[in-house]
Amino acid sequence: MNINLTLIGQSITFFFFVWFCLKFVWPPIMNALVERKKLIADGLAAGEKGKHDLELAEKSAIDKLKVAKNKAAEIINHAEKRAGEIVDEAKDHAKVEAERIVAGAQSDIDQEVNRAREELRKSVADLAIVGASKILEKEVDARAHAKMVDSLVAQL
Amino acid sequence: MTTETTGEALTATGYIKHHLTNWTYGQFPDGSLGFANTAAEAKSMGFMAIHVDTMLWSITLGVLFLWLFWLAASKATIEVPGRLQNFVEWIVEFIDSSVRGSFTSKNDLVAPLALTIFIWVFLMNFMDLIPVDWLPELAIWIGSTFFGADPHHIYFRVVPSTDPNATFGMAIAVFFLVLYYSIKIKGIGGFVGELTLQPFSSKNKVLQGVFIPINFILEFVSLIAKPISLALRLFGNMYAGEMIFILIAIMFSTGWVFGIFGGFLQLGWAIFHILIITLQAFIFMTLTIVYLEMAHQKH
Numbered sequence: 001m002n003i004n005l006t007l008i009g010q011s012i013t014f015f016f017f018v019w020f021c022l023k024f025v026w027p028p029i030m031n032a033l034v035e036r037k038k039l040i041a042d043g044l045a046a047g048e049k050g051k052h053d054l055e056l057a058e059k060s061a062i063d064k065l066k067v068a069k070n071k072a073a074e075i076i077n078h079a080e081k082r083a084g085e086i087v088d089e090a091k092d093h094a095k096v097e098a099e100r101i102v103a104g105a106q107s108d109i110d111q112e113v114n115r116a117r118e119e120l121r122k123s124v125a126d127l128a129i130v131g132a133s134k135i136l137e138k139e140v141d142a143r144a145h146a147k148m149v150d151s152l153v154a155q156l
Numbered sequence: 157m158t159t160e161t162t163g164e165a166l167t168a169t170g171y172i173k174h175h176l177t178n179w180t181y182g183q184f185p186d187g188s189l190g191f192a193n194t195a196a197e198a199k200s201m202g203f204m205a206i207h208v209d210t211m212l213w214s215i216t217l218g219v220l221f222l223w224l225f226w227l228a229a230s231k232a233t234i235e236v237p238g239r240l241q242n243f244v245e246w247i248v249e250f251i252d253s254s255v256r257g258s259f260t261s262k263n264d265l266v267a268p269l270a271l272t273i274f275i276w277v278f279l280m281n282f283m284d285l286i287p288v289d290w291l292p293e294l295a296i297w298i299g300s301t302f303f304g305a306d307p308h309h310i311y312f313r314v315v316p317s318t319d320p321n322a323t324f325g326m327a328i329a330v331f332f333l334v335l336y337y338s339i340k341i342k343g344i345g346g347f348v349g350e351l352t353l354q355p356f357s358s359k360n361k362v363l364q365g366v367f368i369p370i371n372f373i374l375e376f377v378s379l380i381a382k383p384i385s386l387a388l389r390l391f392g393n394m395y396a397g398e399m400i401f402i403l404i405a406i407m408f409s410t411g412w413v414f415g416i417f418g419g420f421l422q423l424g425w426a427i428f429h430i431l432i433i434t435l436q437a438f439i440f441m442t443l444t445i446v447y448l449e450m451a452h453q454k455h
Contacts, residue, residue: 001320002199004182006207010214010316010325017218017276018329022268025225029248030267032232032241039234 125153168406175288175402177311178207178319179295193309207319209295214316217279218272225275247275251441258445261452263337266445273326274441280317281394281433285426288401317394317436320387327387330444334382337451346454351375382447386440393436397429 129149173195180198181191182205191208192198198205228244237245251271259266283291295312299305316322338347355374356367404425407418 001176002178002180002201002205003321003324004180004201004203004205004207006178006205006210006319006321007325007328009206009211010322011329013211013215013218014272014276014326014329017222018265018269018272020222021225021272022265025222025229026248026268026271028229028232029225029241029244030252032234032237033245033249033252035234036237 121153121156124156125149128152171406172399172402174311175292175313175398178313179209179311180205181208182206192311193306195311207313207321209311209313210316210319210322213283213314214276214280214322217283217316218276221272221275221279225271247271254442255445258442259449259452261341261449263448263452265333266448269333269448270441270445273330273444274437277317277326277390277440278434278437280315280322281436283315284318284394284397284401284429284433286314287422288398288405315394315398317390318398320391323387323391323394324383326440327383330386330447331383334447334451337448341452342454351379382443386443386447390436390440393432397425397432400425401429 129145132145177195177198179191180201181189182198182201183189184197185200192201192205224240225244228241231238232241248271251274252267255267255270291314292310292312296307296310299310300307313319335347338350342350352368352372352375354371356371358364358367401422404418404422407414407421409415
């Protein structure tokens with residue numbers, strides 16, 4: 001355990017090591033640590049911001065959905081109303097049409113009836129003449145008695 | 157145990173002495189240079205000698221530490237760190253928080269200084285955990301086989317921190333830093349004032365004159381005690397630890413029963429020693445930080 005030049009050698013070595021550490025070892029590592037801390041903090045902040053944005057987006061999505069629902073309901077209401085109107089219109093139209101058809105049919109029927117009545121009248125007139133001639137048993141001048149037969153027919 | 161290769165005698169004393177002698181290169185009293193063959197020769201060299209083993213191991217370990225850390229530092233990335241960088245960052249953060257905890261002034265030197273002390277001292281202490289005969293025996297084998305040296309006169313101490321030169325060398329370096337920053341921060345006047353005007357002071361000029369030498373003695377002792385306690389604490393702990401390892405190693409030559417018992421003892425002491433080597437490195441570092449903090453404090 002002699003104290004000798006080793007003492008000075010060790011001191012010099014120590015100073016050299018400290019200098020090296022101060023110059024080449026400590027700053028890059030410390031720098032990396034500080035930078036990474038910043039990076040992580042930034043990342044966390046960005047994450048927080050993203051979360052916030054997501055919340056806002058969700059909120060706005062809900063709002064938009066509500067508006068869309070309202071709008072859809074409104075449209076449906078409107079459509080239902082319109083459909084009712086269309087149905088009513090169609091009903092009215094159909095009624096009118098039906099009435100028109102019925103009226104047409106009625107007039108046809110009336111015509112037909114009139115025609116039938118005319119025919120019947122004629123037939124009755126003929127029949128009456130035939131009957132009368134049969135009754136009289138003698139030839140009757142059809143032309144001479146036509147006027148009388150016609151007035152008879154008109155009475156039918 | 158290797159009594160047959162120890163220098164002085166084939167005894168336990170010789171074994172211990174051999175283990176406690178440094179590989180010394182220096183100037184013999186007659187002026188010639190060379191390696192000391194015996195502990196007495198090493199002593200006769202006085203101050204003009206150097207412990208080759210202490211220098212070799214301390215520099216090797218220091219270079220290993222700085223190389224490893226430099227490797228991590230040169231590839232340091234702020235992205236996901238690799239294993240080495242992770243490990244280095246873990247230590248650096250630990251040191252940084254220790255320095256922040258006790259050093260309040262602004263000085264970029266202190267943290268790297270603390271890191272260097274902690275790791276270097278730890279590695280030097282760590283050499284104590286290598287079984288006491290391995291590296292000396294290797295040195296003896298290399299020395300006698302390749303260099304034709306007398307195996308009895310090959311000394312090889314592998315734990316630099318059991319050499320007071322190493323611990324005092326570091327403590328003195330720290331002490332110089334303390335003096336430098338004391339004077340730089342407080343000025344010569346402030347520093348001298350700190351040494352002479354407290355703890356006792358008086359408004360009375362005569363009384364103050366009496367107090368100055370008393371203050372100086374008190375403060376000077378406490379100032380000088382800093383490097384001495386720093387060096388002796390580390391040296392004492394490591395020297396005692398090494399001595400116990402050597403004593404346990406002697407048990408290996410005393411038969412099976414003691415040998416096995418010694419094996420358990422060595423294991424137990426080595427495990428306990430892990431705590432001591434780390435703790436001593438930490439204490440050296442912390443006290444250095446505290447002393448430098450005191451140097452930066454103005455009264």
